[in-house]
Amino acid sequence: MNALLVGADRLGNIPDVLQQFGIRIAAHVSGRDSAHQRRSAxxxxxIEMxxxxxxxxxxxVMQRFREAASREGVSLVCCRxxxxxxxxxxxxxxxMDSCDRCGACPERSATGRRRH
Structure with a gap:
């Protein structure tokens, strides 16, 4: 899975953690550039995540990338x-993604929506 990382100047051990989950860093944006705050490219x-x-x-910056991920149907993960x-x-x-695929999660309400 290819991921776009947004934030942080240095990644440290983050690439090793992503590799454990089968995620490859396709691009990294520090978010410091003022253009990242304004445009909605x-x-x-x-990019899959x-x-x-x-x-x-x-x-x-956070709002811009959240909207872009939502618009393109890409998974979004927010954390420190x-x-x-x-x-x-x-x-x-x-x-959560595997729960969406199977549809048999006990955490679903009667409407079929996840409760977690």
Whole structure:
């Protein structure tokens, strides 16, 4: 799976964690450029997941990439830039994605929507 990482100047051990989940970094944007706050350009081609490091980006940058992910139907993961936070967020996201596929999750309400 190809991911776009948004936030943080340095990634540290993040690439190793992503590799454990089968995720490849297709692009990394620090979010510091003022153009990232204003424009609503499409995501790069081939992106299947957007990972936002919330402690390193502003609200406008976060909103822009959230909207782009939603518009293009791409998975979105938001977390702090730490190995533990990323592992937890990816674990939850993968569990939710598999729940969406099977439809038999006991966490679903009578309407079929997830409650978690």
């Amino acid at each position: 499409p995501l790069p081609a081939g 957007v990972i936002l490091f919330t402690d390193f980006i502003g609200h406008n 830039r730490s190995v533990c936070a990323l592992q937890q967020a990816l674990g939850k996201r993968i569990a």
